Amino acid sequence: MKKHESATPTGLGTKNLNRRSFLGLAGISAVALSTAAVLTSCSNGASKAQVTSSLGLADSVAKVVPSYVPIDLVTPDIASVNGSTPGFTTIPATLVKSVTEVPGKGGSYKAMTPAWWTVPPALADNSYYQAVNKALGATIDFQVNDGNSYGDKIQTVLASPKDVPDWVVIPSWNLPPRFSQAVATVFEDLSPYLAGDKAKKYPNLANIPTAAWKFSAFADGLYGLPYPSTLITDAIFYRKDIFTEMGLEAPKSADEYLSIAKELTDPAKKRWGSEDVWNGAQLMFGVVPKWDLVDGALVNKVETDEYRAALEWIAKLFASGAVHPDAVAGNLQQAKSRFESGASLMSTDGLGSWHESLARVLPTNPKYDMQPMDFFSADGGKPTLFQGSPASIFSFIKKNSDKTKIEELLALANYMAAPFGTEEYQLINFGVEGVHFTKDDQNIPQTTDKGRAEVTSTYAFLVNSPIVNAKVQYPGYVQSASEWEARQAPFVKEPEFFGLQIEEPSKFGSLSKPFDDLAMDIARGRKKISDLDAAIATWKKNGGDELREFYTGFLSA
Incomplete structure (x- = not known):
């Protein structure tokens, strides 16, 4: 398949990467169906969504918002840039009564x-x-x-x-x-x-x-x-305090990540360079969140060269021995504690984990310095980031x-x-x-x-009100976080179907699950990258092409 030049890192923090999908087609009368039936019944008939363009849906939504x-009320100390989170390094001495x-x-x-x-x-x-x-x-x-x-x-x-x-x-x-x-x-x-x-x-x-x-x-x-x-809701974090002690800087390309991860790894000291950063790999290699429009046709993320390249890279990372053994074994629940203890030094997580981690660790380790890397493309160039759900x-x-x-x-x-x-x-x-x-x-x-x-x-x-960063209880955090996000914001763009509630027919609910399992297996060497081709063929046969047609109905005229 032709490599599309506009490909960009996957959605930041959206549960396109994890667990969220969204909805939006016509309702059924309560007289005709009970709510229970609505929630549990299946239908293979054409839905309103299948014949409505995103332009028509967007026009409909615009009428109700x-x-x-x-x-x-308060001028932020760190201004928003292209929608980034404004930062307040102090709490106003006098509060306003808005109601x-x-x-x-x-x-x-x-x-x-x-x-x-x-x-x-x-x-x-x-x-x-x-x-x-x-x-x-x-x-x-x-x-x-x-x-x-x-x-x-x-x-x-x-x-x-x-x-x-x-x-x-x-x-x-x-x-x-x-x-x-x-x-x-x-x-x-x-x-x-x-x-x-x-x-x-x-x-x-x-x-x-x-x-x-x-x-x-x-x-x-x-x-x-x-x-x-x-x-922006996801980041690739690193232990800046330990990096500084070792005379290292954060990586600025996928190859640098690999070499630094190996340099950090020392099993004798029970220290490994990285956690399982599959989401981070997709960010580096420009994997679209779900669909990309290439030459007027929709292409699913798993069909792209960028997705394949990300799989090849994550397999190299695991093969290098730089991933913590517990992560290799699939224990991802303890990734935070491993990172905080210094057992692993690079990890992917949501931005909310940053201040939560500071709250846990700073009382006993005041030198603890968890920082997000500036985003980079695999070759070290400028990233293009997709905005997550609003x-x-x-x-x-x-x-x-x-x-x-x-x-x-x-x-x-x-x-x-x-x-x-x-x-x-x-x-x-x-x-x-x-x-x-x-x-x-x-x-x-x-x-x-x-x-x-x-x-x-x-x-x-x-x-909730518009999001701000005013967590001044963590020294330096507001400035670091808001300035970091402001630096990344110019690279953020809206993905296809951004901000629209599109409900997929229930028969497609588990269509992508085999790729989650396959990615884990390829990373850990249990399967080969060539197995991706068979998985894509099965996906198309089992409904992938039909799902593509469904989403095509939402493309703007």
Whole structure:
């Protein structure tokens, strides 16, 4: 196949690399089908999505999203560049009150959210919940569930409409199959309240970027309230503190990565140069997130020369002996701890892991310096990076004939979406000063034991303000992270079908799974690169070409 010159590194942090796929076709009447049937039935018939171009879908979405009215309360210390995350190296001494009146009208609502941490105390025993609800002027009673099994919980709840809470959080990777056919029967279309200039009634919601709202549109309506994502969400990290001790600099090409990984490796000292960086290899070699348009035709990532080259490179890395033996064995769960202990010195991870790692390690190792490499193409040239999904989590309001309740819930959402620099933002993110946090002599919030037990991402999961970096509690972190992202931002572009909710027919659900397994096997020498050809032929035969035709229907005219 012809090597396409426009190929670029894979999507940054999107779960195209991991677990997220998205939706968007016509709904089915609740009279005709129950929600349970919608979620579990299969259909081989043509869908609306199959005959709708992305231009038509984009036009439809544009009609339901809010007008964008940015709020500029605080000037960042490190400005945004082409959409990169702005950085605040200090906390404002004086906070602004963005919601001047109590937004609630005394309503009481149940909300369901996930947690990938210890579940906080329930409302009756949680002073954080009580304080926020008082400020809201309404009661939100959270049903917090284990995030690791949340997808199963969502499907169970949606299969019984009477059990659906008033407000439901669904991460993008937990959207169930055929969700777009159920959403209109279970949840409220918010476009009559938020489309266009109607959103100006809720200024903090109107401050959320348009792309995040577009990604919250399902079934010709605006159903989701978004948790916006950052422009760049993945990085290849290295232990700069150890690199400096050894007189090394971060690699700037794929060959340099290999040579440095081997130089760092010393089994006698229980130190290896690298973790399994398959995602990083795709970034280096310019693998598209899912589809690329070449000479007017769609090409899947697995069909590209760049994908093949990335597989060849990752196999060389493993064969060099520079990958930690536990990673070779497939133990990826402990990659963070190996990296933090210095057992491995280069690794791929989400940007969120950076500050989380600092929080874990700095108290016992103040010299710890985890840094992301500037992105590079395999040959050392400039990278071209694809933007990830504009929103990562959504919340949905249960269908309700009482307009006053919907308006009250949106007023509560407007409070929760207050941006950095506001009293509301501080309350939602840190709780009550003197109870859940204190401030040090630099005005930096320091969480108390009660804060650690009670304050968590519950209200923030319902809707969130535009992302900023204000984690000033980690010395140097805000400047390093925001400046790094600003350097990478000029190389970011939108991939094909960016920001559109496209639901693939369920029969294609496991079509790409064999390639995940094959990549692991080729990397570890259990299979050869030539096995990729047979896998591609099988993929095409089992539905790959049909899936290509499906996506072709979304191409702009």
